[in-house]
Amino acid sequence: MKTADDAIRRAIIEQYGVLGGAPEPDLQGLVQLAATVCGVPTAVINIIDDRFQHQIAAVGIEPAVCSREDSMCAVVFRKPGHTVVSDATLDERFAGNPFVTGEVANVRFYASSPLVTPSGVPIGTICIFDDKPRELPEDESAALALIAHQIVDVLELRRLTRELGESNEQLENFAAQVAHDLRNPLTALTGYIELASEVPEVAGLPAASRALARAESVADRMSGMIARLLDYASVGGAPIRRSAVDIAPLVAATMEDLRTGGHDHGAEVTVDASVLVPADPTLLGVLMQNLVGNAVKFAGAGGLTPQIAVAVGTVVAGVRITVDDNGPGVPLAERELVLEPLERGSNVDVPGFGIGLATCRRIVESHGGRMGIDDSPSGGARLWVVLPSA
Incomplete structure (x- = not known):
């Protein structure tokens, strides 16, 4: 059964781009080092997604792909620390495994160290094998752990x-992104000012005062947003100022802006935000504005009343935000495409520039997080974001 953590792991693995190609020389060198230091004939770097184990570098065997059910490493890679098995035929976890029984191989000694990303997500192992029972001395065990860290460093450098190769294009699109992110609050600001100007000169002074005060509030939000987005676009990026943020007020502010501009489509929005989100408050506000605004726009485009559900919960990697809608959804083949700048997929009849979701992904990744799209229980799309707790 696939889980939310499997979806997160799959998204991270895709970012590394190591599946399906020839072994990377740096990774091949590290797996050779593991075999040499530990004195074994076989060593493998495994990447494990929700369905398969991918051997992306190997010594002693040809790299291959097997089902996750047949993988020895899939049994233990999500557990912290080493796994060392002197004789796999005597271990109930592995005795019936095809790599042990002779169906695929005749493994006796097995040891592995998990590959854990900086955000705390295990994605595979560095493992060593022998067809004879043996022990793993303490110095060799320490070396295997160090090699596991180096493998993750190589993967991160690759990502x-x-x-960075895409950064120039992203900066060229930045002006369009700022314009997109400010559209809803700017429309709200204009609406409040027009409302104040239409109120009768004397009798309506209190109403005019309230409208202008709300306009000033929207202008303040826009000013803060511009400052943080410009910081984020600067060379090297501005530091993320994390705090524990309640997203419920951010969702409420987004819906207020949409209603004022006449773009809420009568949406019904529920928020389950009992868990605080560790993020930069202003950038998280931009993120929620885009996610919720996008959900309302697409769900309302077909004439239905948008049903939007926003939820925050904890997962192994940190905090997970989901935004579900009852709209048309996003075809599987377009789910990565629509996260790119200026890409809108097949929904070209809905107004927009294809900027919002790309901005969301930039903000999420600046926090060390991940973002993706799945089917929603509501029948539309589920946009999910995972931000690390630290």
């Missing part, structure tokens, strides 16, 4: 290199 960052790919992302």
Whole structure:
């Protein structure tokens, strides 16, 4: 059965881009080092997603792919620390495994160390094998743990290199992103000012005063948003100022802006936010504005009353935010595409520039988190975000 953590793991693995190609020289060097230091004939780097174990570098065997059910490492990779088995035929976890019984291999000695990302998500192992029972001395055990950390460092460097290669294009699109992010509060600001100007000169002074006060509040939110977005776009990026944030007021502010601009489509919104979110408050506000605004827009485009459900909960990797809608959903083939700048998928009849979700992903990744799209129990799309707790 697939879980939310499996979806997070799959998204992280996709970011590394190591599946399906030839072994990376740096990874091949590290797996050779593990075999040499530990004195074994076979060593493998495994990446484990929700269905398969992918051997992305190996010594002593040809790298291959097997089902997760047949993998020895899939049994233990989510547990912290080493796994050392002197004789796998005597261990109830592995005695019937095809890598032990002779169906695939004749493993006796088995040891592995998990590959854990900086956000705390285990994605696989570095493991070593022998066809003879043996022990793992303390110095070799320490070396295996160190190699596991180095493998993750190589994967992170690969991911960052790919992302930096895209940074110039992202900066070119930044002006369009700022314009998109400010559209809803700017519409609200204009509406409040127009309301104040239409109130009778004497009798309506209190109403005019309230409208102008609300306009000033919206303008303040816009000013803070502009300052933080410009910081974020600067070379090297501004530091993230994390605090524990309640998202319920952020969702309420977004819906107020949409209602004032006449873009709420009569949406009904529920929020389950008993868990605080560790994030930069202003950037989290931009994130929720885009996620909720996007859900309302697409759910309301078909003439239905948008049903939006926002929830926050804890997962292994940190805190998970979900935004569900009852709209048309996002086809599986387009779920990665629509997270890119200026990409809108097949929903071209709905107004927009294809900027909002790309902005969301930039904000999420700046926090060390991950974002993705699944089917919603409401029949539409579920946008999910996971932010690390630390």
